[in-house]
Structures are given as structure tokens and as C-alpha cells.
Amino acid sequence: MKGRVLNTSIMASVTAVVIVMWVMLASAPKTSAIPAFSRKYQTSCTTCHNNYPELNDFGEAFKKNGFKFPKDDEVFVKEPPVLLGSKAQKEAFPGAVYPGEIPGYVPVAFRYSGNFNYNAKQPIAAGFLPRTDLFVPNTFTIIGAGSFGPSLSFWVDNDISADGANGNAGLGDGYLKFNDLGHALGLPKDTLNLRMGQFELDLPITQARTINLTPYDVYSQASIAPVSNAACATIGSPAGTACTTNNPLQFGIPQRGIEIGGYPNDGNFIWSVAVVDGSNNTNALRNSKDVYVRVSQRFNLERDPESRNAVQAAGPTGPRDHTSIRFGAFYYYGRNALNMNGSLFPGFGTVHEPFYRAGADFRFKYRHLELYGVGMYGHDQDLLPNTVTGTGFVRTSPVTFSGGFAQANYWIYPWMIALLRYDFVDSPTDFSNGVSRYNTRNRFSPGMQFLVRANIKVAFEYQRRWEQPVTLTDGNTIFFRPNGFVSGIDYVF
């Protein structure tokens, strides 16, 4: 009886998480290019973006400098800030409020994006899916960003609406950042910064500023135990007991927390350590906090020393990103809590299942070509109540997955970009849960993007997806590929 209750509960959890996962796939939070900065500096989007919202070398330097030009910012500002106290007021501190500033313009920008989806025909047993769907997720985003002075910057972006009229949307990133705190300690420039609020983790390849129409599959991977796992039923637990791991963590979703980090040596070395909630739900799902660590090193391959040390390289036909390669590694550790209210394992306390994500990445840039990839491994230790002793929990089969993606972008013209992307996720538990025909889910996504203007983009992406099983009414199982073609419009202003 107990096992049956557990199975029902697990099935409900699996279904809920899978549904959440697909909703996330359709409406992953996106941040954006910032036309407010175009207005502030009276410059085009292309100053910071080769293909918005992805940042070029100058855009990266601008962002890292607290949304200011890397050198002589005040020279370029066309809309001077409003001073919240004169500079000399610093000397009166702490007898007076420390002086700051706010942007002289209203630092607000907007973004609209909507896709036209063409879906492959799928068996009716898998549920109805329209062959075509116009302008989804139909997202309107408001973005505010800027600086509050030399060492403070801020960012807020919110999807005002998504998924059609009255659709749910929410805050993407919303944080305050203290830049170059290490300056006071005599550390090299940009060695130490502090960021607090809700933000995308310092991911190897950003999901928030992706140029793709669909999120990276491995970033959307949640760890859910198989509905039925014989290994779990053999370790002291009642017969029929299944593993219970149900970890909603997805890398691509912004989190609430505090991050310290830096990018000394002109951003060639980057490090960050973040303490986060593990989710961005209304309330934290558990008491424990997660830790995320990332380091990466860029090797600048420019031959000309002057070009190598500049913010952008001096190409024969104009400034461009440095020819470079970056290698990085990341690690995420947390303890997912289950049974907080005792309903999953009556009579037992809260179970804290340790989990981690670890991975490595690279990014290579050469003229009009950009290559990058991420490999990642996920491990969630499943724990079940020890019914032999009646107290505590025992380790059972962990839920694991591995995966990643590789992508190539090529600028045929400055306004025409070809993309080739390969996603793969190897998840035996997803296979057990009927998400895919095999352990490995692969997706191949070629695409083209056109910058109609510097702030208007039309994008196309074809997705050849992995096979999924579906059980027909006669009990037979067939397999189908939910392939799709997506074309999107996207503009910022």
C-alpha cells in the first residue's frame, strides 16, 4: 500500500516536472540587447552586438565595466547623468549620504519576440499539436539597465507578457552589482565584483542572451527518478519502492542569490562563486543553499601586440573580435530537499539529496566564425528511508545524466548569419520515463538569421529531434520525431 502511494506520488511529480520542463522550453526567460544604451551614447546596437543579444568583445567589456565604455566613458555619453549629490560630498561622508547618480535618460527599453512554428505531424495518441502556430510565445519584455555611478550598476528585465494574452510571465534578471570592489584593496582592476538579486548564473554559454530560438536542451534538463527502478527496491525499502529524486533545478533559469567574481587581465581570466536558492520560485523550496563555481581562461591569439591588448582587434577592414579560444570549467553543488511535510515518507524527516553538476566548455572565435560547446554531467544521489532501522536514509541508485551542445555560427555578411547546432542529452532515467526511445536524446538544429536592421531580426531554425515513444490505444508502442521549423521575429526599441 505504502509503495503504491509512493508510486502515485512519483508519477504525479514526474508528470508535473515534465510539463514544467516543456513550458520552460517554450518560454525560457530571455534578456536582451539594450536600446537604452543606444540612446545614451547615440550609437548603434552593432557597437556591442554582432548578432544581438549576443555580445561582441566591446559589448563584453562594456558590460563588465558596469555598463560603461571601457575607456573615457564620460566623453561618449550624450545624455549626462543626474548627480544625486555632488562629488565633493564624499568628503562629508558619513555625515551625509554618499553621492551617486542616476541615468539622465529613462533607462528603459523594450523587446518583442514571436515565432511562427510549423510542427511535424504527430500521432494523436501523443496529444493534439497544431501543425502551425503563429507568433508564440509572443513575448513582450521591458528592460532597464545602467549605472548608478562609477562602481554600481543595475539590471532589470521582465517579460510583461508571454504565451499570448494573459499569459504568465515574470522577472528574468534583476540585480545590483558593485563593480571593482578590489580596487579599494589594491587588487588589479576588475578582480573582485559583487552581484546580488536574481540573475542567470555565470554560465559558460549564456542562455539569457542566446541568439537561438530554442533553449539548450542540457540547460533545461531536470533530474527526475525513474518511475520504476528495481535497484531502489532492494535496499531495505519496501518492495515496489521506487527512487524519488525530483530535482527541478535547470541551469538556464535565473536564480536568486549572491555572486562574487572577477575578470582581471582584461577579462582573459574569469572567475565567479555564487550562493543561490536553487530555484527562483516565489519562496525558496528548501533551507539549504547551492553553490556554483566557474573559472575560465581566454587565450588571445592575436599576433599584433597592440591589437591583442585593445578592447577589439584591429582588422584590415575594421575592428573585430579577437581571434581567441576560451576554456572553462564549472561545478554546482546543492542538496535537494524532499519529504519536508512528511507526505512522501511518513514518519521520516526531511531528506536532503546531495547533487552536483560539473562540466567544461570552450569557445573559439576566428574572424567571421564562432565555435563553442559545453559538456555537462549531472548526478543526484537518491535517498530512501531505511525501513530496517526505522530512522535515517540509505543511498540508492543515483539519477544521472550527461549532455551538452556544440554550435557554429558564421557571418556570411554582417547581417546574415548561418547557425549549426547539435544538442545531446544522455539520460537513462528519461528513457525509463518514456521521454525518449533511447537513453540519448539528440537534436540537430540548423538555422539562418537576418538582421533586417540593427534592432530587427528575422530568424529561422529547423529542429530534427529525437524519437519519442507513444502508446496507442491497442497497446502497441510507436515512435515519432516531434520535429519542427521555427521562424521568429524579434525587435528591440
Next chain:
Amino acid sequence: MSLFGIAAKTAVAAGLVVALAGAGWANEIKGKVSVQGIKSAENIAVYVDVIADKKFDAPKDHVVIDQRKMAFIPHVVAVQQGTTVDFLNSDPVGHNVYWPSISGNKKLSHNLGTWPKGDKKPFQFNDLGTAPLLCNVHPEMSGYVVVVPTPYFAVTDKDGNFEIKNIPAGKYTLKTWSEDGKPTTQAVDVSAATATVELTVKK
């Protein structure tokens, strides 16, 4: 005629020649450009078109166009054919200068590359026409080099006024080039010390 008389007449004749010559080189064209359908009469190039049987040596002095605060300064420069323009970068950000054509002739496109703050790159403009100056990372940057066939040219001020000085007496064809307007052609007779003209540039 006495020797004194001959000397006196010669002196008078020489004085007249000098006076006439001096008066000729001191001529000037003053004028004002009005615009119709265009926001401003500023930055319109006004120049004397080709003068038959008259050739001019290329100027030795260079003209400088600066890139400062992510703008070409000045916005419009008129130069005589054969003039070398020095493109200076005064910004602490990378710029480049290129023009996709000269008066629509794409074979005359040119890209000068990238250079750091404080450096400049020269280019001699030997082809007549207008080179639209661009920067390939800051597309909002815009400038023009108007290459004209004679040394008699000017660029209008914010009120549309211009002056072309040191032009010999004669009859010429005056032309205009502007960023947003159609070219204007007008005959001008520079017989007086100052010839005054009124030009209208239409969109």
C-alpha cells in the same frame, strides 16, 4: 616722344596691369543656399565646376578629418581633386573608415582598416565625386568627402552662407552637393570684386 614720356607711359601701363591682375585674384563669390524640403542648409558643398582648358595642380597641404566622440569631424569636407586627406582617430575606441563607392561607383570603394587613438591614415582622392565615409562597427557615424575639380569651393555654415575666395574674374558654373538634396547648377559671372549668388537646393 621723349624718353621720359615713354618711361611714364610704360609705368602707367604696368601699374594698370598690376592693378587689374590684383583686382582679378581678389574676386570672390559670396552667397547663401536656401533649402526646400531639407532640414538644414548647413554642410552643403558649393564649388566651381570644371573650367575649360584649365588644369590645377594637386594641393600639397593635407586636409584632416577627425573621428571624435564617434563622429566624423567635420561632417562634410570639400577638397580639390588630388588632395590627400588624413583620417585621424581621436577616440579611445577602435574605428575604421571606408566608403562603399564614390558617387555610386562601387569600383572606387575603399577600406582604410583600423588604427588606434592618435594615429592617422592618409588617402589621396584622385577621383571626382562624393565619398560617403562609414565605420563598420559604428554605423551611426557618417561623413562625406566631396572631391571637386577646381580649387574654388566652400561648405555652407549653419545658416547656409558660403564664401569662395581668390577666384579670377570670369564666367563659371557653380554646383552644389548636399547629403539630402539634389545637385543644383547655376551660372555665375565673377566680373565684380564680389559676386553674390542665391542658390536653392531641393530635396
